[in-house]
Amino acid sequence: MTRSTRIDFIYLSEPDMVRAGVTDMPACVDTMEEMFKLLYHGDFRMAGENNNSHGSLVMFPEDSPHPTMPKPTPDRRFMAMPGYLGGTFGTAGVKWYGSNIANRERGLPRSILMFILTDTETGAPLALMSANLLSAYRTGAIPGVGARYLARKDSRVAGILGPGVMGKTSLSAFVTACPELDTVKVKGRGQKNIDLYIEWARRTYPQLKEIHAVTTEEEVVRDSDVVAYCSSGATGDPSTYPIVKREWISPGTFFAMPALGNFDDGVAGPDVRKVLDNTGLYEAWMTEISPPAHASNPLVGLKFMDLVAEGKLDKSELEDLGKIVAGEAPGRTSDEEIIMMSVGGMPVEDIAWATVVYRNAIDKGIGVSLNLWDKPIMS
Template sequence: MTTSTKIDFIYLSEPDMVRAGVTDMPACVDAMEEMFGLLASGDYRMAGANNSSHGSLILFPEDSPFPNMPKPTADRRFMAMPAYLGGKFGTTGVKWYGSNIANRDRGLPRSILMFILNDTDTGAPLALMSANLLSAYRTGAVPGVGARHLARKDSRVAGILGPGVMGKTALSAFIAACPGIDTVKVKGRGRKNLDAFAEWVRSTYPQVKHIEEVGSDEELVRGSDVVAYCSSGPTGDPSTYPHVKREWISPGTFFAMPALGNFDRGVEGPDVRKVLEFTPLYEAWHHETPKPTHKHIPAVGMRFMDLVDEGRLRMDDLEDLSRIVAGEAPGRQNDDEIIMLSVGGMPVEDVAWGTMLYRNAIEKGIGVKLNLWDEPVLR
């Protein structure tokens, strides 16, 4: 028996990723749902002491003696996010990215991301992928998984705060889960983005008959069946994060919160179900982050964790989407429940969707084959 030492892998550019299906939101929602079932069973690994960390982060100091060291401007960071996912995936990978909100002044995305997928047995690379779309769609798909289990099936009105990439993918996921959506309310900061969002909705979802621009978070929330807060901004002062007030919320509303978010005391009450997409992720963040954690990680789930620290909530008050997907905890139980899902993002999501896209690319002959070596120089 002979064993080849040759290792080839494929490179997938952003156009390659599109051809491989990265923008297929219904399929992405399906992949994320299957991933959540594996999380509930424990068939996964991420970094950190509890195997559930978001990743490893490089931040820059306010004052440095080194003139070439970057300053900690808004959203300036580098991060590595490794994970293994079992089940039909059985692969391991890491997303690596740099981020700087000033990129937008250069016509670039705030974050520039790459993903490498590895064979779990040998560690050999399988693919190097452009990952901006991969990351955007897998993050957007999680609100879709939440909506499948926690939104009213007859939801018609979607409220989207932030008409950018995340707003588009969250709306796509909502429509995948709730195909009766025919009205979209949107709040944004710039005319250009609002116009582009409206044109995208009209061309992508002709069943949406009404697109309404609103001027306040209150107008966005009032009367909406599903709501996603997707706007970007600086972290550090939770009072500046977009808020939800209890008095704005109609019975039956489902919130998915994949970006900055906060809420008033009324939302703290027991009549609003509070769901984390995966509790161990938030426990890892809580362990790794200075308190109060919501100053540093603007997901509403970290506000939930801070309220536990303050004695205003108990951990038993917080629910877990992975357990709901696995059938170990109830989904929506009646049409009047108000439910808020925190979406923080996990590297297992990149592995799940990246694996599916890699397999699509191999089947369709997409990508550029690269050679690592025929024989390694060192063994």
């Protein structure tokens, strides 16, 4: 039987991605919830020896004899994030991640991302897509999945540190998971970004009764029901990372921490539940990063792991979100529980949401069809 060797795939620009539903946060939270169940049951693969690696990062030296080689300035990186996800997804893919904080001076996002989705049988491309919104929404959706299982159902007040893209998508996910939210506190570095954030929140979520700026991390945390730390900055010195102090926290608060974060000894204590979005991800990081890991990677989950390595925390005290979502471990057990969840970011999240958006695009005839070949010159 003769089979066609022709390979076509679609290109999805950022406007195409929007038309195909990439900004549909409720659907994204549902998709991430399904992904976590597959994660817990092992129906996935990522890079690294334990199949849980965040990705492969190109590092640059502090001093180079080559004048055109990039310098290791904050957020200066190139990274490939590959993976495979089973279940109803059944696809593989890789996100290419280029980042430079100086992009903002050019009017560009800090990170410029592309994603390629591939067929798992042949390895042929299915889609090449703009991935900034893909990545932003899947990242924000993880706090939403966490809040669905770990926040109080009557949560009303959200505290957001960082009025950027991640601060927006995290709030969108909180609103999805906690429909009674009516108050938002936001802290940022500049008044312009704070004003833009408040304007966006009022326009996007008119049901919110009060949205106002605060000036300290303490104000972000105090009297909040759900909190997200979403600010960016330089790594290397954890004492400069945004901090959470135990004395600021009200009973019942849920923290989602997808960016730089630190906490005091009180938060390290046993009365704060500590949840990882994927335990294997942090185990992979601990083999890839010279200790203490939190100095190189500012996620609170790496501080959890450092405390384990130092014998100050028992590893059994670290819980896995996938296990909770799969129903194999309890979610919130009381209105008084304080829970902090680290959000690390995984290629399988991109694959899950990219697959949904790709299928939407095919169903709606969105995107530009591109031809790889009719017949390969070499085979």
